[in-house]
Amino acid sequence: MHGVAQALLVLSAVAALGLGLGQIKVAGVRLGVGGALFAGLAFGHFGIGMEANMLTFVREFGLVLFVYAIGVSVGPGFFEAFKKDGIVLNVLAVAIVVSGTLAAVVVHLVVGIELPAALGILSGAVTNTPSLAAGQQVLNQLGVNNVGAMMGQAYAVAYPFGIVGILLTMLLVRVGFRLNAERAAQDFEAEQAANYTAVETVNVVVRNPAVAGCQLRDLDELKEMGVVLSRVLHDGSQHVVSADDVLAEGDVVLAIGPRNKLERLKRLIGPIADVDLKTMESTEVAWERMVVTHSAVLGKSLGELNFRANHNLVISRISRAGHDLVPGAHLKLQFGDILTVVGDPQGFGTVAALVGNRSKALQETQMIPIFIGIALGMLAGSVPVMLPGLPAPVQLGLAGGPLVVAIALSRLGHVGPLVWFMPPAANHMMRDFGIALFLAAVGLKSGQGFVDTLLFGDGLRWMACGVAVTLVPLVTVAVVGYWLTRLNYLSLCGVLAGSMTDPPALAFAQGMSTSEAPILSYAAIYPLVMVLRVVAPQVVALVLWGI
Template identity: 40%
Template sequence: MELLKDLFEGSPNLWGGGVAHSVLILSLVIAFGIMLGKVKIAGISLGVTWILFVGIVFGHFNLSLNEHLLHFLKEFGLILFVYSIGLQVGPGFFSAFKKGGFTLNILAVTSVSLSVAVAIVLYLVTDTPITTIVGILSGAVTNTPGLGAAQQANSDLNGIDAPEIAMGYAVAYPLGVIGAILALQSLKYILKINTTTEEAEAEKGMGHLQELTVRPVSLEIINKAIDNKTIKDIHPLVNRKFVISRIRDQYGKQELVNSDTELHLGDQILVISNPKDIEAITVFFGKQIDVKWEDEDSNLVSRRILITKPELNGKTLSQLRIRRNFGASITRVNRSGVDLVAAPNLQLQMGDRVTVVGSELAVSHAEKILGNSLKRLNHPNLIPIFIGIALGCILGSIPFMLPGIPQPLKLGLAGGPLIISILISRFGPHYKLITYTTMSANLMVREIGISLFLACVGLGAGKGFIETIVNEGGYMWIGYGAIITIFPLLLTGLIGRYGCKLNYYTLIGILSGANTNPPALAYSNEQTSCDAPAVGYATVYPLAMFLRVLSAQLLILALG
């Protein structure tokens, strides 16, 4: 019995109760939290946030860790979490601000700004401490890095942790998940959405997604002006980005194309391009037709190949000479879940998935050049990760002044590593720096980080949690959180629909991304078979994540 008591309560003769005690408590909190996170009620789960609630229960019963060890593990977990997020979103961060994504990101900024404004109003009207309000804000928009950034900013400002930040987060989070889904459902009825029409438009990828996605289209050549001309002669005339993947002549013979392939009247071609360019390309070549290329009796195959050779990092498609050397054609490139047109000047990155079309032999030769070795990718590149974390800690510790804020502002251990990881993952390939990690490796680092962080936050906040909720008006925080969750989503949804003329499925993806809310994205994806919600979410998520982290810090530093 004495052994069990020392393990659970800690040995008085050892620092912090002993290593075994600390590891046991931390492991149990994380394990029980993850188990509860798998439970779904009405199809909704709180996921890893259950770790926070289990930590609060353990902390309430005084089963906690040494406060210095708790602080270190919490910050280390936060660094791992935000750095892995930066590696994931970095490749698409800056491209999201191009024409197609600019409007979507402006809408996400509107949503973030509205939620911050509502939080400030609640702070002024209710006399609730700003630390609590920021915790409620982070929970209401389900943004864990914002919680970490707020705690770190408060620690830098006052030299102590503020458990009420975690309490506010814990109270507001459940309704942050449920309230977001209810808001998206309400928008469908408020906007009187015709789901059939909306889905048909979303399937075509038109509107604001037309520059962010690619679409295949089958055409028949009826333009006499291009009869007997080669593809390299035609490309400058069209003045659009497109790739001709396959061609079938009027006699039914199907073959792969290259720059010297001649086009003739009556030929049928498969073109890959952005939806915004499809109409112009169709008018130029002829007319759209319905062809099921995969059902054709042909010696051509289509295969997705993974770029795994480090020497290809940063090289353009034209430098590979796949068509000239092997008679195969790269028709599209998938990066971070988004398909890109395989333009000759497109730079490849480790982990890209390219679609290669050609004969079985040609595709096999191309596969050897490109890599396609999962074994190679399964070996993580740890040097860029830890150098990036070190640089992130340095950047996060540099103070700088902003007008109107008396204290120097720091990006902290949430903002610094996040910015560095975004920059390294985006620009590393230009300097031959291998930053790629497999999705599974990135997810493992991220889940370990968030689990450590939430467990430590819960253990630290558990002691006074029940007292605060029952006797100090903490139950009112649920209402504050609901207002912060629902009001900005509904207002932004109306602006996006009537002001920006967004497709409904794109809109709910954007709103889910603006709240960095994976359960809301899962709900959005279930509403349609198209990928419009996922594309909208991925487009705004990087900026929304960055703004949520930064705004949480600014609120603490400006009003704390």
């Protein structure tokens, strides 16, 4: 057996064995997909591999799939990450990235580790695979020999403690500052509850003489309030609210909006009514939820669509990514938005056809946007960027180009009929498949001579340097950062895991409590950290090569 058949057999065996190995827990920690690296090392050690060109293609293709899926996943919330605490989180993460990169420079210049090995140690110590690919690419462009094997071996030697070091830092901070994970979870939930403005409904009865007899369009205070009036009960029958309605004393109005705005509405119109219009039977007014899946309405505002005037229907609320939004006129529809439509049931069919309302579409993977995005990522990654003081331009490369493009496209949402949305299950599959291919290929490439390097060569010295590159930045930034900012402990754990782009460490942090704090801070810093991790080894290589 040879060629494609052999390559597929070897890759499948390495990936299956590695992923199985990654599920084994030791002291509550799993290697996860990182097991594919060590399975590949074992196969490579015993001389089981594939053709060099095919191995290179598999490695680069897997990397592209992985970083593109990551970009699509984190893109929609990337720019939101810089609001409020996001700035603090990203400053701490950048400090870890920069100090870790400087530690690798010290390893090369002071300890005397060869530059390829130093860059491999940096990538392994921070458990960042795209960083390894970026370093290999720039050194190949500089004409350095034997880059792949040396960097891969150094990466593999430093990788295990890269995971363990993050966990040790989390425990050190908890013990040193006498912190409690459950208490941190409670504090985080309390802060989230205080900052989150929930959308509520209220039935108010018209009692204000100044409002009775007025058309709704003439109530200027109501226009500026930021609430939606969906239906009104007048003379025993319900109908959809329109701007021409004249309120009469005793009418009951159903309103939707934030609690503080609804309090203002009660002061304007009247107190809470004894009836709930939502539970009253009515042949004229009903409600239904519809999901936005039609490309024709994506990016259009509710004011442009004007459901009230065109269909005698009201959009009373919009659910997006698990949060309810008040449907103002300027709010633009996005793929996957869930609309609560109120009005004459006979008009539901028309509006459903307009917005799509195909729940199945949320589970379908659109392949054309994926291939277009990857192609654009290849182009973006090949663009040279000159940075002051560097002798040669920096490129985002295969690791950074698809990532940046995916972030931009998923944030944009759609271009015409092309929608950059990927079902979570498809995204996770693409991400895990890609990284498994990449790590398996790196292991196969590095396996030859790995054991000899570890036992009889520079392996132990590389490992010691990897411990320093892992621990020094993490412990320094964690301790100083917590002392200065008093950041929530679970959020800090998310920063530590995200700064190393390390899912096993994130899983460990999430296991401390049921709070979402770790994953939220992890996601807030992940895109910026990933870009920096890709750029850092290129800058180091360009500056230090030849010194």
